[in-house]
Amino acid sequence: MEEPGKRTVECAEAVAWxxxxxxxxxxxxxxxxxxVSEFPALTLAGWKQWFIQAAALVMAKVPPEGVSVFYQTDVKHEGTWVDKGYLVSRAAEEAGCELLFHKVVCRRPPGTVTFGRPAYSHLLGFSRGVRLDLSQATADVLPEAGEVTWTRGMGxxxxxxxxxxxxxxxxxxxxxDPFCGHGTVLAVANALGLDAVGVELSRKRAxxxxALHLTPEFDLSPSHRF
Structure with a gap:
C-alpha cells in the first residue's frame, strides 16, 4: 500500500486560478x-467557446512531461448532440497537444436507452511531450465508471x-483538478501515493x-490498472 499523498484544495474560480x-x-x-446547464447566462455557442478556452488553458499549464486527462459526458441539447470529446480535441489543437488515448467509459450497460445524457463518457489524455509505444496499448472500453459521490462527479x-x-x-x-467538485480525483490520487491540488468555486463542495477519502475496502489492486 502506498503512503497517502498530500492534498490542497483552493476555493476559487478555476479559470482565474x-x-x-x-x-x-x-x-x-x-x-x-x-x-452548459451550469452556465444559465450563456448560450450554447457561448458555452462551447468558454469550454474550449478553459480546456486549452488547463493543457497550457501542464508541463510537456505531464498529461492532461479529461472525463466528459456528452449532452443532448434541444434536439442536438453536443460532443464534448470533439470540443476537448479542438482545445488540444490550440494548446499544441497530441492525443495519447481516447477511451469510452460505460456509464450504463450496453443496449441501454438514455435521454439527457448518453450511456458512456469520454476519457481523453493529451500531452505535448509524452508519447506511447504501440506495445503499451490498453483496452479502449472501460466497463464501468465506478461509484460517484454526486451526480456530476467522475466515477x-x-x-x-x-x-x-x-x-x-x-x-x-x-x-x-481545477474543477474538483467533491474531490474524487484528489482522493484517488492520494490513495495511490500521489499529491493532489484541487480548485472548487463552491465553499460547500471545497x-x-x-475531507473525502476512499473507503478502506476499495480495491486498488493491479487488476484495475489502466
Whole structure:
C-alpha cells in the first residue's frame, strides 16, 4: 500500500486560478469541465467557446512531461448532440497537444436507452511531450465508471484509470483538478501515493473535497490498472 499523498484544495474560480499560475511544474491534470446547464447566462455557442478556452488553458499549464486527462459526458441539447470529446480535441489543437488515448467509459450497460445524457463518457489524455509505444496499448472500453459521490462527479474507476496512467507513463507526481467538485480525483490520487491540488468555486463542495477519502475496502489492486 502506498503512503497517502498530500492534498490542497483552493476555493476559487478555476479559470482565474489557472490564469494566475505559471506552468504547473511536476504536475499532470485530471478533470471534468462543467456542463452548459451550469452556465444559465450563456448560450450554447457561448458555452462551447468558454469550454474550449478553459480546456486549452488547463493543457497550457501542464508541463510537456505531464498529461492532461479529461472525463466528459456528452449532452443532448434541444434536439442536438453536443460532443464534448470533439470540443476537448479542438482545445488540444490550440494548446499544441497530441492525443495519447481516447477511451469510452460505460456509464450504463450496453443496449441501454438514455435521454439527457448518453450511456458512456469520454476519457481523453493529451500531452505535448509524452508519447506511447504501440506495445503499451490498453483496452479502449472501460466497463464501468465506478461509484460517484454526486451526480456530476467522475466515477472512482475512471479516476483510478487516469491516475494509474500518470503513475505509469509520466514523471509527474502531483495531480491537479481545477474543477474538483467533491474531490474524487484528489482522493484517488492520494490513495495511490500521489499529491493532489484541487480548485472548487463552491465553499460547500471545497469543504467536502478536503475531507473525502476512499473507503478502506476499495480495491486498488493491479487488476484495475489502466
Amino acid at each position: 489557472l490564469t494566475a499560475q505559471g506552468v504547473l511544474a511536476g504536475c499532470s491534470a485530471v478533470t471534468s469541465l462543467p456542463d 472512482v474507476q475512471a479516476c483510478l484509470a487516469a491516475c494509474r496512467f500518470i503513475q505509469a507513463h509520466t514523471a509527474t507526481r502531483t495531480v491537479v 469543504k467536502k473535497a478536503r
